[in-house]
Every structure is written in C-alpha cells, then in structure tokens.
Amino acid sequence: MAESDKNNDISQAPVPRRVGIPAHEVIYQKLREKILYGEFKPGGAVTLQGVADSLQVSLTPIRESVRRLIAERALEFHGNRRISVPKMTQGRLEEIYTARLNLEGELVKRAVNGITEEKLTALESIDHQLDLAISEGDTLNYLKFNFLFHQQLYQMQHSEIILPIVETLWLQLGPSLRVVCGRYGTSGLSDQHKKAIQALRDEDPLAAQKAILDDILQGRQIIFEELSLQNVDFSTI
C-alpha cells in the first residue's frame, strides 16, 4: 500500500504524561474523534507502530485503544493482522441507515420527556454554529456540529444503551461523510433541525421524530447518490 494511503499521521499534540486517566483511554478518545470527523481515509491502513510513533507512546496502550475501536467497527481487523479504516459499501450504508432510522427515531421520541430550558438553548446554540459552518463552507465544523446537534438532542433523556450504539453508527459513517461533504460541500443541506427544535418546544414527540427522520433520510439520499449513481470509490479522495 502506498504511503499516501496510510492514516498514521495523527500527530497534533504529544500525549502528556498525565496521571489519573490512563493513556489507553486518552488515546481512544483522540482516535475516536479523528475517525468521527473524517480525518481518516476510508480504506486507509492503520499500523499500531505508526500510531505509537505519531503519538509518542509505547505500543501497549495503543493496542488497547485500537482493539476497542475495532470492536466498535470504527476500524477493521483483517485476518492477516492488518488494520484499516473500513471502506463504505452499499450494503453497509443501507444497514447503517436502517439502524439509524430505527434507533434515532426511538431516541428523539424519548427526548421530549427530558426537556429542560438549558438543554434547549444549548441545542439552539449548536444549531446556530452549524449554520455558521455551512455558510462558511467549513466541512470539519459542519461534521462536528451536526454530530453534536444529534447527540445533544438524544441526551435530553438519559440513554445508556441505544445512544452508545447510535454513536458507533456515526463513527462508521464519519470517514465517508467527510469525503462526500468535501466533494459536494454542505450548502445543499437544508436542515430539519429547526423543525425538530420547534417540535420539542411544542412537546410534540411525533413531530420531532418526523423532523429527525426526514433529516436522516435527506442525508441518506445524498450519500446514496454518491455511492450508487456515480459509482464512486469512497476509498479515494
């Protein structure tokens, strides 16, 4: 595999020798965020040693972090002991969106039960920053605030099972979403978020659910067109 395909360059800040939180935990969070926001190329190779070198840590905590990400399907473990960022396929995409529609549909229905004014204003603030990112064509911030919006919405009510599952779905979507947004931009994404916020204010769970499901369907439409109609290889930028 060519050097340019490697996803090892994640050196931003050397992991501080901090006490308390274990390195494997810190590294996990760091890698997770990078994958979530599309800083890893679909199909790109990941080597334990490469990650260890770029983070200036020994292999042991890297291994623990990476196995964890493999369990979440954010990374893929091949029989020949190689690790890579999964490529997106049509079947995979279809399953991910089916699961999202089901599970996020449940979460948004429940959200109404846990509304507080603080959480609502936080949600609106995130949505505002999302609008800003869109108007500036800032792909990375678009991805970040779009994720944060959904996360904040689903966190209106405590969820310790379904929400973590949903986050693994976003994690699997991250690398490919970045490619799509990078190519097409984010301008066409008129959002259903405002409708969802209004529905929450009206304490109307079904309206909120419809808005979010439409939001998901709209995103699905875009990424599916990319994958099927143009027959795009998601592993290339």
Next chain:
Amino acid sequence: MAESDKNNDISQAPVPRRVGIPAHEVIYQKLREKILYGEFKPGGAVTLQGVADSLQVSLTPIRESVRRLIAERALEFHGNRRISVPKMTQGRLEEIYTARLNLEGELVKRAVNGITEEKLTALESIDHQLDLAISEGDTLNYLKFNFLFHQQLYQMQHSEIILPIVETLWLQLGPSLRVVCGRYGTSGLSDQHKKAIQALRDEDPLAAQKAILDDILQGRQIIFEELSLQNVDFSTI
C-alpha cells in the same frame, strides 16, 4: 540476568509460543461465550490478573480482549480502573428490549430474502435441540440453542452491521438471563419459533416478524416481572 544463568539447554526450555490465530482473539472468543451463556455473575468483579492466571496467559493479550468486551458493553470499566460484569437495571433492560425489537424486527424481515433449504433444516435442527434442552430443564443448553436459533435465523441474509449490534445486546442480556432461567426454569417458555419457521417456509416476512417479535416480547415479560415485581437483585445467585 547473568550469562551463566541463561538456560541454553534446548531440551529443558521449550518456548510454548502458539502460532496461527492470535491469543487476544482466542481469549476474546472464549470470554465472550462465557458471558453470553451466563457464566459470569452480574455485578461480579473481573480482574485482568485473575483472567490471566486462569487462562495461563500473560496480561498483554488479556488486556486487548477485555478492552474489546468493554467496548461491546459486555464488561464495564469503572473510573477507578476496576472492571466488572454490568448489573442489570430496569432502564437498561427497557432500552435493550426496545433496540432488540427494532433491530431483530428488521433482520427477520430480511431473512426471507436469503432462505435456502439447507439453512432452514439447520434452523429446525437447532430448534429441536432447544426443545430437548427445555424438556430436560438444561438451562445452559437452553441459552445456547435459543441464541443459536436467533443467530441462524438472522444469518439467512448477510448482515454486517445490524447483526453484530444485536449480538452485543444478547451479550449484555446473558448474565441476567442465566439468573432468571436458573431461578424459574425454562418450562414456561412456549416458543414462537415454530411459527417463525412456518412463516419462512411460506415466504411471509410479516408473519415471521410477528412471531419473532412475540418471542422477544414474551421473554421481556418474564424478565421484567423478575426485575420489577419481585424487585430482585440480579447480582445475587
């Protein structure tokens, strides 16, 4: 170590280094099965060193396996660096069953598209062995064949996203299911499996779905009664 202390006698010091599948993978499978079939007590502590000792392996591969199981929520990592089998709570149970109904409902609908006579007879064989386990009051085999039935059913059609998620849900249910079955036995579990098999033969996806959803709801009823009405502490045998 001094040179004179080295043992160069080949006949005495064979290095027992396995080849093939990595130990962290084998250990993962082993632990996973134990959790799935309820050999771990809910709330029970798990120590890396304890697992390492019992499996006669060093800590390194154990750590990788356990982090993976933590990511799947089969185990729980506490801030104070302790690991335990999660206790079941009413909220958790409710979320697990909501997710199961949604996701397994999708899988069984799709199953009809991938039917082969081979898979159907395999399914019937599993169901037969399940009946046997029930009639003998064999809790462990009940759990095993009940899981295998659902797994075989959902594998009629390839699923690389939703099925693995569903399996993590079963994994979280394992320890508590064992407790419930151990206390109540398995005799009351009249199964919807026969109806599901017939529906598959009729290529009727909705009937198959209904059968499986009823099966899930029936199981939910039993375990919910245990947890809420009797206010049972699942962490005790």
Next chain:
DNA sequence: CAATATTTAATTTGATCAAATATCATTCAA
C-alpha cells in the same frame, strides 16, 4: 469504640524485548 492515618498487598499500567509474521523489493528461472 469509632474514625482516621499508615502500611502492606494486589492490581493496573506503560515500556521494552525477542520471536513470529507479514510486506516489500530484488533476483533468478522459464
């Protein structure tokens, strides 16, 4: 006696090393 401080034991954590395995580039034969 109860509550708190101190010591002791057990466990986790991260680095390092040797062995196993895989990848890559080169050579050599057809």
Next chain:
DNA sequence: TTGAATGATATTTGATCAAATTAAATATTG
C-alpha cells in the same frame, strides 16, 4: 516479460518488568 523464490525490512504479538495506583489490613488517635 512474467512469476515464483529469496532476502531484507517492517509490523505484530506475547512475555516480562518497574512504576503508579488502588484496595485491604493494620496501627494510631481522640
């Protein structure tokens, strides 16, 4: 030129060790 062997390089893997951290057991104090 192609394609299989070969050797060199890189990576993974599992064991081991020292340091950090936590839990427990013991001692101390009011």
